[in-house]
Amino acid sequence: MADKLTFFSEADHPEMVKAFQKAQETFKYFWRELSWEFRRIVPALDLACVKVAFLEHVSDQSAPIVEHMWINDVQFDGYVISGTLANDPNELSNVKNGDFVEVPLNQISDWLFTSGGKTYGGFTIQVIRADMDEQERIGHDQAWGLDFGDYNDVSVVFEQKEHPENLVEHPMSINMKDKLAAFIGEHPDQLTNPDEVGYTILHRETVAGNRSSVEVLLQLGADKNIKTGKGNTALDLAKQVGWEQIIPLLEN
Template sequence: MTEHVIYSVEGESQALKEAVASAQATFKFFWRELSWEARRIVKCLDMAAVKMSFVLDPDNPDIPAVENMWVTDIDFDGQTITGVLLNEPRWATEFKASDPVSLPFAALNDWMFVRDGRVYGGFTVDALRSSMAADERAEHDAAWGLDFGEPGSIELAPAADGQAPWLLTRALSTTADLQMLAALECTDHPMAVNMREKVEEGLRQYPEMISDYDDRGWLLLHREVLAGNYPVVHALLRHGADPRAANSQGQSAQALAAEAGWPRIAELLQCDMAQGGEPVASKGLPLWPIGLSLVALALAWLYYLIVVPLRAVWAGRGAEVASTWDFVGAILLLSVGVASCTGPWYIRLRLRTPQWGASRALDVGAITGAVVFAWVLHDQLLRYVSGSY
């Protein structure tokens, strides 16, 4: 997203080309807004859509090289934009309205969302409106039924109450534009600010949110980094999220932050890695006392399984050895206790191992090792007690 490859039409005006480049450069703010819209119980946006460039048959001289069409129900993975075609194609006859589509980010032509009738984004729309006469522009706006603002300026995101709107020129070419973009990158979304305490509470209550991958192979950290949600990323890191963990596309959170163009988040991730990512101290019951209790219980069980029979043999009495499954249970209980005592360190090491289905390689290896060890231990004790040596 930081490098812009643009699908353009031969003869397209410079104003439209600049508009497409600006839309790609600011798409991250659109995606941040959509990330919060998805969490709202009561939706705030009247519409959210992107305009994508569909490459047409280059051998047909009767049609343009690309057809630009609006797509809604947007999803984005940092590389590909998917959604549903909003309008009926004119030349791309293999598609029809409401068809699911998927295109690379480079095919993005424009983005726009509408809140309370006011348009945010719409760079190419502004380029077209700016070329219209006043009466033609009024007719265009009436047909849409939307407030596009003054031609020549773009509003990127809703401003907070009492704050001046985030207005930029279409080409993003002025010093004021660059300053405005830098300020907007460092300004947290209002919902991120308002939900900070709930996010912290949720991570304490459901720590599995930090380390569990979704069905697409992404951690919550990857999603929040891509969306530019600094407060949520900060909370995840404080609770032990691993910035080095890769998603299903092989991208770390650091790589996603750089690609998406969130320098403040990239710096935060870099600092976390440099400092070793000290996890936040839990305000609830710490896990290590539970872990120590499990270790003590497991050791007492193993004493009964191993030492008691050995002492009987050494005293010249007969002894029986418990079943293999008793040994497996005791060793697994000991393993869980040790993992609970180590807490965040185990989780960090776990996240650095490959994902195997719904499990991690470290989990599978630890369980397999514990079972094998318990089996061998039981076998050796049984041989000794029965006098097989």
């Protein structure tokens, strides 16, 4: 990813701080979409990346050096976001392009995915665009080769206006219910078999916010009390990520 995507911001820039907060609050939608992208035969996303605040403390400076840079190859376990740094730092010496990094959710400052040239997320980018005149915005978007739309109206899911219910449930979660049930019927061991970090399919579907998938798994006998390798139940993960529509399923 080009160096032009590196962004610096003063910590007291109020609109940028709001953008950081919005990115953290809505990151779950980024991960939900990316989790479905991993399963698609035909990819729907052209780009999926997360902006992270990287810090380095220097002995002769009172404040740390901060650079906001993008990572790709993103993974998320409900607590930690990981990926590959896609920028060359301008000042930092403790990270470099291509490094594998792991950060907590409160260290991200933005996320962005694109499909068909349209963008979702990109809150810090929209703050920058808001300070541009119309011609500057046109040039900015042409340089990216993307349609960033209205900086006052940022989408976080596909067809958000036409289908606001997509904020509650991803359409693929609903459409794939029967196939998931058939898969578990053929491979019942998948209900309990953990992956390399102790996550079962119930844990993963919970982190991704797939309510219909969680319903199917529970109906087929998934044990909601199984814990991950770090000691978290599916309910713990639902609460951590903020999937309010799934919490009641796991509390009952």
